[in-house]
Amino acid sequence: MFRNTNFGKIAKILFGTIAIGAITLLIAFSTDSFSSDRCKKIEVNIKNADEQYFITNKDVENLVTKYGSEQLVGKHFEKIDLRSIEQRVLKNRQIKSCQVYKGVDGKLHVDVEQHIPIARILMSDGREDVYVDAEGSFFPLSDRYSARILLLSGEYFRNLPSLKAKRQEKNLQFIKLINEDSFLKAQFTQLDINSDGDISIVPLVGNHIIEFGEPSNIENRLNRLKIFYNQILPVKGWDSFSSVSVKYDGQIVCK
Structure with missing residues (x-):
């Protein structure tokens, strides 16, 4: 009788621990999934930056964020207008092309190419x-x-x-x-x-x-x-x- 009661308590403790672990993992997964739907960082890549020095990464980031007035980091990707950002960057006429996209890493990638004179x-x-x-x-x-x-x-x-x-x-x-x-x-x-x-x-x-x-x-x-x-x-x-x-x-x- 003593042994059966002790075993039952142990089983309950183990079941509770497993349940708490499962809930913790579920919350962590949900949080990570939630986070991946938000912009973690703006990543600027200037393809031919070593050929000319007309623009810098900071110049491009300023165009992307409207000089800081549009906060994109932490924003849901579904609420970020990628096409609008591309058009805004291309207003700098020293930029030949621009592609903006969401990466699998949760970053907003901005790939630009300068004109080469x-x-x-x-x-x-x-x-x-x-x-x-x-x-x-x-x-x-x-x-x-x-x-x-x-x-x-x-x-x-x-x-x-x-x-x-x-x-x-x-x-x-x-x-x-x-x-x-x-x-x-x-x-x-x-x-x-x-x-x-x-x-x-x-x-x-x-x-x-x-x-x-x-x-x-x-x-x-x-x-x-x-x-x-x-x-x-x-x-x-x-x-x-x-x-x-x-x-x-x-x-x-x-x-």
């Missing part, structure tokens, strides 16, 4: 200078960082919103070819394009201006310029000419 346009129509990227998009300069790149100028850019039109593809190709060639990139500092689309090149060294003409037969003309720099100038001297033209096929005209 290939040239800077010196506007002559009263507008602020702008950068242009490889797709022809214009975007504003930065107070934080100034890219050391090719300068563009001339009437060609008056009232021009971008270089995305089909007729401007060759200009973009020309700029890219210069940037991809270490010798030409170091030698050419500025392209001036008139209203007809003819290009004049201002070199870094020498007192001459290069008449390139419209951007056609580009690689052939650039090769002739390399002949000028590698074979003619070393013999004649860097200050021997005031102008050089490769506008006409098969010719290098020096004056």
Whole structure:
């Protein structure tokens, strides 16, 4: 009788302990599940941050939270408008793309990509200078960082919103070819394009201006310029000419 009573008490204690443990686990699971439905942290990732320094993680976070006026950490994800945040971030025109999403870790992830400039346009129509990227998009300069790149100028850019039109593809190709060639990139500092689309090149060294003409037969003309720099100038001297033209096929005209 004594043994049966003692066993019953032990069974009750064990049952109670198991029940309390199960309830504790249920509460913990529910709390964790509840927490995962809320934003734990804002995680900003700038994909090409090592290429340019126009924006910082803090800049992006300020856009996401409206400079702290919209508290997202601790907020239910179902109440967070991801699309609206993306549109808000993209109002910074130095940002090329933005994707906002909820991660499995309970964080609000904000992935952005900056525009990478290939040239800077010196506007002559009263507008602020702008950068242009490889797709022809214009975007504003930065107070934080100034890219050391090719300068563009001339009437060609008056009232021009971008270089995305089909007729401007060759200009973009020309700029890219210069940037991809270490010798030409170091030698050419500025392209001036008139209203007809003819290009004049201002070199870094020498007192001459290069008449390139419209951007056609580009690689052939650039090769002739390399002949000028590698074979003619070393013999004649860097200050021997005031102008050089490769506008006409098969010719290098020096004056």
